[in-house]
């Protein structure tokens with residue numbers, strides 16, 4: 001990966017960035033995404049936020065090497081603290097982290113989202129946490145993609161301001177992804193079902209405390225939800 005050639009995962013994130021936007025890429029590591037988008041003439045300005053010094057320095061180096069220091073500002077900051085109201089950021093990207101960490105970044109910095117119209121996230125795991133956060137914070141899910149790269153499955157979620165009602169199954173598998181129903185989607189959830197069956201078997205062998213019983217019920221509920229989705233049964 002470099003500033004001219006992104007991974008398929010980051011290319012998918014880039015494809016959802018609106019033309020001429022002001023971008024904040026949070027957890028920007030080498031600043032690959034903002035540099036790539038600037039090289040393509042797709043964004044006006046960008047902030048690359050990084051909380052760790054090494055990746056922050058790598059990002060600063062790449063921005064300088066590409067001659068973008070006047071249009072991409074690299075900031076050492078925790079999450080959305082990289083953004084000030086006066087930056088007028090319109091689009092936020094957060095990619096390559098767990099869904100729980102992405103959600104905590106959004107929650108901790110939601111007062112910084114004043115001008116933000118679109119949030120594009122790529123959680124490595126646990127996308128449900130972001131979908132739940134979106135509903136609670138009046139964002140809706142306008143698009144989703146799922147892709148396979150290097151034997152790993154990635155989801156990309158696109159949030160915009162608005163309200164929508166989602167079922168439990170929508171939140172778990174994705175309201176857009178379940179309708180697109182790609183082969184990767186099918187494979188992901190078949191794999192999850194197998195894994196959950198293994199978990200149920202292990203839990204059945206454990207001492208049946210209240211906690212274990214609750215865990216079994218939760219896993220069983222997810223199994224039923226996903227089975228119905230894969231069998232095209234409506235809830």
Ligand code: SAM
Nearest residue numbers: 026027028029049050051052055078079095096
């Ligand atoms: N976004 C790039 C991508 O998708 O390829 C880099 C992903 S890398 C696995 C995650 C990056 O997020 C790391 O550089 C890490 O230091 C940074 N990070 C983690 N928590 C963060 C936070 N709270 N604020 C800013 N950056 C964070």
